[in-house]
Amino acid sequence: MTKTALTGMQLGARAKRIEILNTLPVAPEWSEASRKLRDDGYVDVTSIVDRSLAQAVAAVGDDKVRRLAELKGKQQLGHKSFWVSLLDEDLVDGAFATDHPFVRYALQPGILRILGDFMHELPQLSDVLLTQSLPSENKPLSYSQLWHLDHDDKRVCKLFIYLTDVRDTKDGPLTFIPAPSSKPFRNTIKSHMTDDKVFTKVDRSAVKEIIAPKLSSFIVNTARCLHMGSRIQSDRTRLLYTATYIQPPRMYPEPPARFRTTGPLSDIERAVMRL
Template sequence: MTAIDTTTDRPAPSKPKVSQFRRLLWHVNRTDLGWAIKAALTTLQLPARAKRIELLNRLPSKPEWSEASRKLAADGYVDVSELVDRSLAEAVAAVGEAKVSRLNELTDKQQLGHKSFWVSLLDEDLVNGAFATDHPFVRYALQPAALRIIGDFMHDLPQLSDVLLTLSQPTPNQALSYSQLWHLDHDDKRVCKLFIYLTDVRDTADGPFTFIPAGPSRPFRNTLKSHMSDAQVFAKTGPDAVKEMIAPRLSSFIVNTARCLHMGSRIQSDHNRLLYTATYIQQPRIFPEPPPRFRAAGALTELERAVMRL
């Protein structure tokens, strides 16, 4: 795909204000103290957790899914390209390609505009900030393979927090920023992201998702730094620990981004990368629950309602 100029004269959107309580909680959650908060919240909701586990156990189980869950727990990541539903992935890709064909129009409408190196392409699909549950991006995230692999790792039915479609593009002469720098995700103590490459990622020029597995990432577990440079990271791990997800279109993988230090979107000239992301956390959420991200459309199972908190 050829890079497209999306420069406009729109003013940058202002950042939402963050309460002091939430800011404090965010810093606490960066440390092992966050586990104490998580345990306390879970203890207050034991009946609800028992019900979620019951629902998780209703999902089908396969040996290859169990092995994927074991690898996710041990290494912090797993390639699930051969385990997920190919037809659902193709449906996601069709939506993504249709969005890219209207790129300039959608760029003007995007709500998340603070990252100059990527464009969020699903904003027009939201109604009052929520996706319909029959949206292909939501259906992909709800497939049994994904829920079972992540659920067995979490020992709990995961909560689907968000789905996202982003087109990463080159930003020549701009310093690396935000998720182009090394970081951990602190949405909660356990955060798993399910990705699909919707374009081929052939080499480093395509800006692959790049990470350090859970073991070598351990020295950064209690760091209060938000984003770190290569030099800061390699001083503790060395570059040999780094893994780049070089893979063809429709490759799908799961990463525990709360444990695996990661970065991406370092796109070089004349390249770009279209990426699907679904984010899951383990209930109960440490932070105050945000407004609903999903709205019911059609019949839903009890399990699906629990996953999306509907």
């Protein structure tokens, strides 16, 4: 109801975002990806994304990992002991430069078209993140290691890239329940849930683990798909890129600007980042 009311108050802005979305190119594979995202709540976009942009993201990630000990002491998001946030040093007054490789990856026309067709308007890029998940066995599971839905907004989609190989369950793959099977939890789940609670409502056979090599990229509607991850075992680690998008207008007060203009930007890019 809140989202509907806010949208109704900003019909002109929404019409403009739809107009801008319609200037993006189209492709059959993008349309099919958007359909799958709508029906299942997730889609693999490895074959769709720009490989050179993915490699640029991976190069940044590799450099950060080489400096892990240094960056671990600087992270601002320190409440999750099982992972380290590695991009905090790239922020100026809390904002990323728009020419940062992580931002450029999130602005690919194909990704914006897939998300835009799904949301029926141009999406809003909310944040980008690089996390190194660390071994957590013999420790109680917490936060995103437990099953949950994202409540950043009514519609939330996340674009991920694995920046290390995720070979099996020990590497802590992103694990989720597709949208149709997650339906019993929507509008009822208020917090993170243990496996025992989840599997009283859904069969374990519905669970999907994303086991995939480095540079695999995928989108998940994390507001509709119950999910968890970072259950790293033994001496494994997992490096993960995440870009978060919402369907505007935002339900909650708009946070401080997350992006700062560096270099020329298109109208589409400005609209996506609210610049």
